[in-house]
Amino acid sequence: MESSPSGVQQEEERNWLELPRDVTSTILSRLGAIEILTSAQNVCSSWRNICKDPLMWRTIDMRNPGDTYGMDYDLETMCRHAIDLSCGQLVDINIEFFGTDELLKYLTDRSSMVRRLRLICCYSISDNGLSEAAAKLPLLEDLEISYHSLSNEPLEAIGHCCPLLKSLKLNCRGFRHPHLAIDDEAVAIAKSMPELRHLQLFGNKLTNEGLQAILDGCPHLESLDLRQCFNIALAGNLGKRCAEQIKDLRRPYDSTEGYEFDAGIHNTYDYDDDSYDEDYPSGFSDIDFLTDDGEYYEFSGGSDLTDDYDFYFD
Incomplete structure (x- = not known):
């Protein structure tokens, strides 16, 4: 009988399908909803059964690259299936680029236990749609x-x-534009959210007056992120108050390391020739969505959803 060369051991092949159900569930739960619905649940009947368990859908992460052209599935339809699979146990959901008023209504009608909601670049969600959704999310914390x-x-x-x-x-894109100083959002937060502990306003256009309102109206704030809020000047008494009241304070010109989105800054916009500065970085900007009359275009990188595509989870 021939022996294997010294020091060489034949590694036994691992059969991933024989892992205990709880271990498999843990592994699959680390995937995003898109990966589970398009790939993982099709591997075998065992994985398919695990993927139908409502506990797998307490968190739904619909993160996507934003460029949906060429996709052979409908993200909104897929998200509705994921919501259905949660059977009302959904507590955490992330929707990027393709959110609509109709999807938000579908979500809140079926998932009143949601505690964390993340909406990124969802320009098809209106003020009214968001207000109606808020009325159905009494447990929302984040x-x-x-x-x-x-x-x-x-x-x-x-x-x-x-x-x-x-x-x-x-959050929005940091944008230096002297006359765009807006405190409406800051005042609304100050008036209605007294229990806030953590607030991130990256790239916001609030002024010192808006910041003062937040400090007055949100006395329990522990962390406040004001990076790229270029209308803020943290000097004198206001700077001193922030330092004393806020444990974790990010100032307007602090490093953007760790920020998950594009942190490039837009500078002066030239209205005469309708062009940007030559060295503007690519990414999101308020200008990208403004029309001449101040209205907003829909985000151009959103989902190109098809009406005739049906997604089935058999």
């Missing part, structure tokens, strides 16, 4: 609405309807 233009009305509705809200992220 909310992010980034790269989306809001008026103060839905923010106030969120504050009044979601009394447990502890964390809010309201």
Whole structure:
């Protein structure tokens, strides 16, 4: 009998299908919803059964690259299936680029236990749609609405309807433009969200007056991120108060390391020739969505959803 060369051992092949159910569930839960619905649940009947377990859908992560052209599936339809699979046990959901008023209504009609909601670049969600959704999310504790233009009305509705809200992220692209100083969002937060502990306003246009309102109206704030809020000047008494009241303070010109989105800054916009500065970085900007009359275009990188595509989870 021939022996194997010294020091060489034949590694036994691992059969991933024989792993205990709880271990497999843990592994699969680390995938995003898109990967589970398009790939993992098709591997075998065992994985398919695990993927139908409502506990697998307490968290739904619909993260996607934003460029949906060429996709052979409909993200909104897929998200509805994921919501159905949660059987009302959904507590955490992330929707990027393709959110609509109809999808938000579908979600809140079936998932009143949601505690964390993340909406990124969902320009098809209106102020009214967000206000109506807030009324159905009484347990909401953590909310992010980034790269989306809001008026103060839905923010106030969120504050009044979601009394447990502890964390809010309201981020946009840093943009230096002297006359764009807006405190509406800051005032709405100050008036309606007294229990906030964590607030991120990356790239916001609030001024010192808006910041003062937040400090007055949100006395329990522990962390405040003001990076690229270029209308803020943290000097004198205001700077001293922030340092004393806020444990974790990010100032307007602090490093953007660790920020998950493009942190490039837009500078002066030239209205005469309707062009940007030559060295503008690519990414999101308020200007990208503004028309001449101040209205917002829908985000051009959103989903190109097809009406005739049916997604089935048999």
